[in-house]
Structure formats: structure tokens, C-alpha cells
Amino acid sequence: MASSSCLTKSKTSIIHHLKSIKLNSHNLLHTISSPPFPLPKQTTTSPIDSAIVCFQSLYFRRQLHSATSVNNEVHQLPAEAPLQQVLNYPVGKVKFTPKLAFTAGSTEERVPCYRVLNENGQPITDSDSLEISKELAVKMYTDMVTLEVMDTIFYEAQRQGRISFYATTTGEEAINIASAAALNNQDFVFPQYREPGVLLWRGFTLQEFAHQCFGNKYDNGKGRQMPIHYGSRKHNYFTVASTVATQIPHAVGAAYSLKMEKQDSCVITYFGDGGSSTADFHAAINFAAVLEVPVIFFCRNNGWAISTPTNEQFRSDGVVVRGKAYGVPSIRVDGNDALAIYTAVSGARKMAIEEQTPVLIEALTYRTGHHSTSDDSTKYRSIDEIEQWRGDQNPVKRFRKWIESKGWWSHEAESEHHINIRKQLSQAIQAAERVEKPRIADMFNDVYDVLPKNLMEQEAFIRKTIKKHTQDYPSDVPL
């Protein structure tokens, strides 16, 4: 059988491979444990210093060796092996230990989650949180509600077949709005797809959102992308990509350009728990650490990546612990506590810019909506679980309790805002629906900076064909 022969073949080759590894590692051990060359005479008794010398000479010898390939002293053993308790590795000192102890893959104790408001919207005593003004608090709250209502209405529009696709941000309103509030509008945003609130905060209008979802000729994306793939240069918000996590290395590259220009701003990139598994995430965070660039990695750990729960996504204590592995300062925050997020992102931004360092934030939250309109999440998770997060942990309600307790918000203000936003949205949708679809020219422009000849010809050709065979073409193609 083909497969069994393959098995035999590869077994042999693996054994062969193992043998060669064994040989190599033996050589390697030998070289490190007993350097086969005489050490320079020690003038100090400090074991640390002797270790340094040892490392340097080892290193030096290798250079020498490769340069000349001859070393007559190779076979002589040192007179006396120095005591080494610390290995002075190029990036820092590493202590030796005679104990065989593997580090634990996981710890009982999980990294704590930074929170300043409890479920009842009451400040937790002794919490480190920034003071925020009434104006800011109210704007944050009203934008959270606007986002919630926008999601409800666009979702319904999709269910009615008026747009082809939609995905809500429900449950992650605090992450969207509070993080945006802590940034400067000059900071670049590299979003996944569940952060339209950042754009809302920066002034993208409900009408602009509606035009994009309807892919009409006023869509600032010219009808080129699926609904919710927003982007706006004016708002320093890069266009959403469908491919999960490609934005993360892009954010690092953009942060590098800010560093080159010595700008007082930073980059933030958002991604999900699922996105944190991609090769792009790992490459990006490692590069950010090495390049020392001002970028905030904001992971929205919402428990699910479509139907994949986080315990099938990774076995680490979430995403926050990866920061340490890559040498990046990190924090875990309660993703449903707007004030904690605001404070954490403000702090991260300051560090990123002043210290030119990446920062990783993991916000723990829950995707209380379906993944998208193509998904029915009750097929893989319990309604009880969803309801619990919608109730006790609801980020919008929690923030409302807090601003109400401050006397900054009222029942009347609440219903007025709701009515107002609903009205604006239904008008926006009706208007977007009436606007005609993009022109035929929009199919060809922007493939390149300047329209090349072959595309000009194609465009002319298609116009002519449509004119000639009108019956074969849809009527909604503005020529």
C-alpha cells in the first residue's frame, strides 16, 4: 500500500535524521561544557567575571576558528576549569541551576484583570483610574448607545434582505468607544472588523456607514468591499481587510514610519482571540519589540472565533502572557468596563509614545451577537451563556449606571437619545437605499494609480457591449 510504504520510508529517514541530530548535539555540548582551549589567566576570583571571560573567549575562538580553520591548541584541555554560576549571554546574565525543572506550561493563578467599575457601575475602592469630565463621559456613553442601535438596525436591514451581510459589535461597545476616546485622532487605527465604534467616535457619520453597507455610489469605498469593511483616510482608519489579522503587521510597519518621522502619535491595531493565532500576529509583535515602535496591540478576547471557543484556539492563559514572551509590556483589562479600558489605553498610549515601545492589551469580553449574519451561534453555545453576558456584564448598562450615579445622565436623556438615533438611522438607510449603484468606471479605476491603456480599452468595450446588448445587462449599471 502506498501509505505504508511512505511510512516506512519516512521512518527510516526520521531515524537517520535523529542520529545526525544526536551527533550534532553531542558536539555542541562538548564545546560548551569544556572549552578546548586555554583560558587567559584569571586576575579575579569572581565567578561571574570568569564566566564573562569564558563566553567572550568562546565567541572569539569561534571567529578565529572560522577565519583560519586552524587551531593548534584545540586538543589541549585548560589547566583548571573556572567556576561558572552565571552565563553572561549577550542579552543578559542567566543563572545556572543544578535542578532539573521545567517551567510550567500553565499556572493555577491566571493573570488578573484590571477593573475599576463593578457590575453595578460603582467605582472599586483604591482603583487606579483616570478622572474624566462629564462631557467626555456623556459622549462616550451616547456613542456606545449609538453603536448599539446602529447594529440593531443594520442587522435588521440585512435580515430583510436590504444588504447582503452584516456583523454586529454587540457586547464590545466599551472596547470600541473607550479605547477610541483614549486615543488622539492623529493616531492610526488598523482594525479587524468589529471596531466600527472607533470610526464613529472619530466622526464618520451614520449616513456614511449606511452608504458603505449599501455599496452605493456615495460609499466612500466605491462599492468595492463587503458591508462593514469601512475605511477612511480622513479619520486615519485603514480599510478593513477580510483576511483575519493581516492588519497586525501593517500596524507595526506604520508605527515604524511614525518612529522614523518622530511623530507624537502611535498606532493601535485591534484583533480577536482568533486573530492571535495567526502567523501574522506572532511576526508582528516580535518585530514591534525588536524595532521598538509605538504600537498598541489591542486583543478583543471575546471568547469565540466563529464557532471556535478560546480553549481550542490556544492553551496559554489567554493572549496577555504572550507579551512577556516577546518582551512587550502587557495588561489584561475588563473589556466591559469602559473606564478601565479608557485608563489602560491612555496609559499604553503614553508609554508607546514616550518610551517608543509596543504595548499589548488583552480585553476580556464576550461576543454576545452571532459571528455575522451568516452564523447562528445558538448551534454551538448555550443561550444561558449569552444571556448572562448580556445581563450582568453588559458594558453599556454598566457605564450608564456609573454616569447616572454621578448625576450626569437621566431617564429622559436616555429615551431622547434613543429616539433621535433611531430616526437618524432609518433616514440614513432609506437614503442609502435610494442612491444608485456605483458607475461602471468604478470597476476599473484604482486598480492602479493611473488607469492603464488595457483597462481603458476594457471599459470602452464593456460600455459598447452594454449599449449594443442592453437586454443582456442589468438596468442598474450607470454608464
Add this chain to the structure above:
Amino acid sequence: MRGIISQKLGGLSSQVVGNYMLRLRPAASARHYSSATKEMTVRDALNSALDEEMAADPNVFVMGEEVGEYQGAYKITKGLLDKYGPERVVDTPITEAGFAGIGVGSAYHGLRPVIEFMTFNFSMQAIDHIINSAAKSNYMSAGQINVPIVFRGPNGPAAGVGAQHSQCYGAWYGSVPGLKVLVPYSSEDARGLLKAAIRDPDPVVFLENELLYGESFPVSAEALDSSFCLPIGKAKFSQCSSSVDRSQIEREGKDITITAFSKMVGYALKAAEILEKEGINAEVINLRSIRPLDRATINASVRKTNRLVTVEEGFPQHGVGAEICASVVEDSFGYLDAPVERIAGADVPTPYAANLERMAFPQIEDIVRAAKRACYRSVPMAATA
């Protein structure tokens, strides 16, 4: 729309003018299939093929995002987790580069992985393992380590999902030595080719089409048998006629050859029906395999019909049509009575807006018009320009 129409027409040659006038004769079928007894969707065809191959060979396993618990983004792996357990139906983190590489490693060691990409667009994250690992290992190990792996998933444009979800990778993978690239159209294709892919000792890229999953096709009793398998590298003739069962019969074509793969086979067959009403007898070749490409079948057909239209949804430049055209020019140039017509997707990334999206891909009318042009039945566009 027609992606490109490149060639200027030569003068009308008198010898070809009468060709299209030939009426269709009831054809003698070269081979008899058992009559179709059952209808089956492409989804069920793929699912049953996977199921049967997993039952037959314990080394076969399925891996990809959401293939287990969720039964696949398009439900192709439905029921497999219950039947074969989580060791053989493996849900993965979102790391295409990871599970493609891990799949290749498991194939080095004798397993037969079937790797599902949610869509082939995401295989771009893993293309290094498909090309540099899977496709080249047998060669680089001097035949010591073969890679019996299948990479499968929906390919090509779907509906309303924009540029990053709508692209045909047929020509991409079709250009790589070491890979085999299969492109099923019907349920029978899907069953027969997937089984062949899983049993094959080489890496196979298996390009499905999301919009075909729900379509039903008649399947013969033979195709329903668990031993059923189609040969890799063989195209299928089928010629359209309203009076004969259109998908199962091989028969002589006369006036024009239309090559297509995947969803475009259906379009080509519909175009052939329309053409027949106008007296043009088209022969449709369902490629089934892009690599190896069945050059013999294509050239034999063109030598009979003397005309060729190629249809694909991918980009025109360096496309499958370009390769077919080159093959015919090399091998059958003297038989051509008209310039080859290539129909392809427009040379732009796929737009989302429904009106523009429709314009970006071949439609049935485009095939009909191109075929008529090749048969000199309509005033060519170039001549009116």
C-alpha cells in the same frame, strides 16, 4: 463580461461558412453509463466521498477551521466528527500556515490529510507549504518522501463577498510542478475526483465552488458505488442537446469547442443549448483537471470543430484559457478556422456592489456571443470598433 477579446479577425473563409448549418444528428454514444437513478447535491457528493474514504483508510483524516463541531463553514464535513471522532476530524486555530504545514508533516509520516480551507483565498496564508513543502518534497527527497495530501475548499468568486473572498486560484496552482489540480463541476465529478485525490500519492489541490454546493445533479449507480473513482488528468466531453440527457453522454461535436471548468461548465452547457437553437452545435469540455491538463482531448476536439472558446472566472492574463490557447496553437494551429476566443473574469479585483460584480465575471450571453463570433455568425466587436 468578457475579460479580454484580443484577436483581430481574419477574413471570412468560405470553407467554414457552411459549418454551422449542419444540423444536429442524434449521436451514437461512444460509451454507455448506467442510467441516472438519483439526484445528489455537490455538497452530499463531497461529504459522502470523504466519509467513504475515511471509512476505507484509517490514515485519512480531515483538518481545518471549524470542520468538526461546526461541520465546516459550508457543511462539507457534516457528521464526520460523530463518526470518526476528534482525532480524525481536527478543529484548528486560525492559522492556515500552521495547519497546512502540519498537514504536510503528517503526510510525510504516512497519514493522508485532507486540509480544508474556509475558502481558497485563505490558502494564500499557507501557500509556502503548498508549493515549497508539499509540491516539492517528493522531488527534493529523490522520491523518498511523498506527500499524499489534499488541500480542498471553495474557490473562485462567490456572491457578494468582495475582492478578498472572490478569486480563482486555478491558474495559480495550475502552474506548479508537483501539484495536481482538480476542478469538479457536477456531483459525479465531486465524488469521483475527491476520492481519486485522497487515494493519490501526490499533493492535490481540489478547487470547489461555493455556489455549486447546493446544486443537484443526477448521479449514476456506478458513481454511487464506494469504489467509484475518476481518473486524474482526464477531461470530460459533454455535448448539449435538449433532446438528450445533457450531462452524461459523450458524443461527436461539430461546430465549436467550448472548454470550461467548475461552475463555468454549467454556463457553457446553457450557452450550448442557446447556440443549438440557432443551429450551432457546440461541444463542451469539462476540464475536471487543470494539472495535468488533458491537452489530447482538447486538441482532438478542436481538430474536429476547428473553433475554440475558453471560459474561466479567473483573471485573463496567464490564465487557464491562455494555456489552452497556447496548447492548441502549438499542436493544432493548422486546424483553426477562427481566432480562439478567451472569456475570463475582468482584469480587476472583484468589486462588491452587485451590479459591478456581475459585470466582472463571464455570463452565459458572453459565451453565446463569443461562440457566434467564432462561427462568423455575428458582426465581430472589433469590426464595429
